Amino acid sequence: xxxxxxxxxxxxxxxxxxxxxxxxxxxxxxxxxxxxxxxxxxxxxxxxxxxxxxxxxxxxxxxxxxxxxxxxxxxxxxxxxxxxxxxxxxxxxxxxxxxxxxxxxxxxxxxxxxxxxxxxxxxxxxxxxxxxxxxxxxxxxxxxxxxxxxxxxxxxxxxxxxxxxxxxxxxxxxxxxxxxxxxxxxxxxxxxxxxxxxxxxxxxxxxxxxxxxxxxxxxxxxxxxxxxxxxxxxxxxxxxxxxxxxxxxxxxxxxxxxxxxxxxxxxxxxxxx
Amino acid sequence: xxxxxxxxxxxxxxxxxxxxxxxxxxxxxxxxxxxxxxxxxxxxxxxxxxxxxxxxxxxxxxxxxxxxxxxxxxxxxxxxxxxxxxxxxxxxxxxxxxxxxxxxxxxxxxxxxxxxxxxxxxxxxxxxxxxxxxxxxxxxxxxxxxxxxxxxxxxxxxxxxxxxxxxxxxxxxxxx
Numbered sequence: 304x305x306x307x308x309x310x311x312x313x314x315x316x317x318x319x320x321x322x323x324x325x326x327x328x329x330x331x332x333x334x335x336x337x338x339x340x341x342x343x344x345x346x347x348x349x350x351x352x353x354x355x356x357x358x359x360x361x362x363x364x365x366x367x368x369x370x371x372x373x374x375x376x377x378x379x380x381x382x383x384x385x386x387x388x389x390x391x392x393x394x395x396x397x398x399x400x401x402x403x404x405x406x407x408x409x410x411x412x413x414x415x416x417x418x419x420x421x422x423x424x425x426x427x428x429x430x431x432x433x434x435x436x437x438x439x440x441x442x443x444x445x446x447x448x449x450x451x452x453x454x455x456x457x458x459x460x461x462x463x464x465x466x467x468x469x470x471x472x473x474x475x476x477x478x479x480x481x482x483x484x485x486x487x488x489x490x491x492x493x494x495x496x497x498x499x500x501x502x503x504x505x506x507x508x509x510x511x512x513x514x515x516x517x518x519x520x521x522x523x524x525x526x527x528x529x530x531x532x533x534x535x536x537x538x539x540x541x542x543x544x545x546x547x548x549x550x551x552x553x554x555x556x557x558x559x560x561x562x563x564x565x566x567x568x569x570x571x572x573x574x575x576x
Numbered sequence: 577x578x579x580x581x582x583x584x585x586x587x588x589x590x591x592x593x594x595x596x597x598x599x600x601x602x603x604x605x606x607x608x609x610x611x612x613x614x615x616x617x618x619x620x621x622x623x624x625x626x627x628x629x630x631x632x633x634x635x636x637x638x639x640x641x642x643x644x645x646x647x648x649x650x651x652x653x654x655x656x657x658x659x660x661x662x663x664x665x666x667x668x669x670x671x672x673x674x675x676x677x678x679x680x681x682x683x684x685x686x687x688x689x690x691x692x693x694x695x696x697x698x699x700x701x702x703x704x705x706x707x708x709x710x711x712x713x714x715x716x717x718x719x720x721x722x723x724x725x726x727x728x729x730x731x732x733x734x735x736x737x738x739x740x741x742x743x744x745x746x747x748x749x750x751x752x
Binding site: 317322323328333335337339391436 | 594610611618619655658659660661662663664665666667669687688689690691692693695705706709714715717726727728730731734746
């Protein structure tokens with residue numbers, strides 16, 4: 304008589320079956336690898352026609368920069384975008400998940416998504432995990448009720464603000480906003496202010512760096528200015544590059560030609576009835 | 577590392593338990609299909625389990641769709657499988673390299689919970705990753721042909737593992 308363990312396919316959501324093993328390994332001295340954080344500067348502001356979101360592009364793994372040009376402004380809906388700070392996997396997964404839920408909701412209702420819908424979906428998910436899903440977000444968009452800007456903290460609390468900053472560079476960026484923000488900015492003034500705020504985060508905060516990404520959302524549409532400003536180009540690139548006169552010692556070479564694709568001949572033999 | 581219509585993926589060959597070497601010819605790079613390779617660094621048992629799970633999912637995909645998975649799709653699959661274990665993660669970091677449509681090379685790495693990092697030039701993972709970042713950053717050139725790409729990748733790998741006690745014993749390089 305065999306004791307059968309029925310493997311049910313996972314229903315989605317998190318699975319905790321490796322937790323006990325990981326605890327045992329930690330006791331034996333095998334520590335879990337560090338997670339990639341986005342130690343970031345993300346900002347948003349409301350101008351006269353809509354919302355402008357801005358973010359830097361550095362992703363760090365401890366003290367090392369692992370990605371010099373990552374995308375922190377995530378798509379949620381055609382009229383809603385979200386910037387994410389915190390653990391990179393969490394911000395990406397949470398924004399992708401809520402983006403799919405919004406799409407399903409759009410199919411269900413037949414209407415454009417509202418920013419408060421995205422806000423509620425995000426805060427419910429984050430509160431559910433009591434802050435362990437470490438994602439701090441700046442959510443902005445324009446819907447039928449007008450332009451909206453919200454911040455969402457990892458534990459699930461939210462704020463609705465005319466201008467907001469999050470991430471490790473938030474203090475540097477907020478300083479710029481507090482001195483120069485006023486109601487009724489034009490598009491160009493708004494972009495200039497957001498760029499200044501992100502740049503102050505890039506140059507003064509060690510966890511933020513590289514380039515500036517901007518996203519302008521208005522009633523008419525959105526404009527994603529990827530790498531709007533690149534204040535940190537790579538200096539001193541050697542034009543010659545490296546050459547290796549002493550070749551690597553090769554012990555074994557194996558060349559495998561890839562299989563040719565099967566040719567489909569049109570009008571082959573017709574099957575006999 | 578990406579070259580001109582080609583890519584190279586390389587790993588060292590040491591398998592060890594902290595400071596003791598168990599094997600000097602350990603294969604860390606697995607073939608998923610002819611044009612898609614996966615390298616897994618970190619805990620060897622998690623690497624093997626993860627590889628078996630991914631091959632299983634890829635075979636199911638091949639049966640359903642009657643074609644091979646595109647590298648971008650595969651990267652999403654790996655990311656989802658790793659994120660599922662967010663609070664009790666697999667102790668490994670994958671490096672995915674493949675040729676997409678029109679032989680356009682695609683490379684990507686992830687941390688142990690599935691945060692994708694796409695790059696246009698090179699990606700690194702493992703205990704020697706800090707030295708590898710430095711070596712690749714200086715040795716990389718745009719649009720290298722396969723022979724030059726092989727040379728660059730091997731030199732970057734060998735010089736970085738020479739500076740790391742936990743890696744060594746030569747390398748395996750796959751150029752596609």
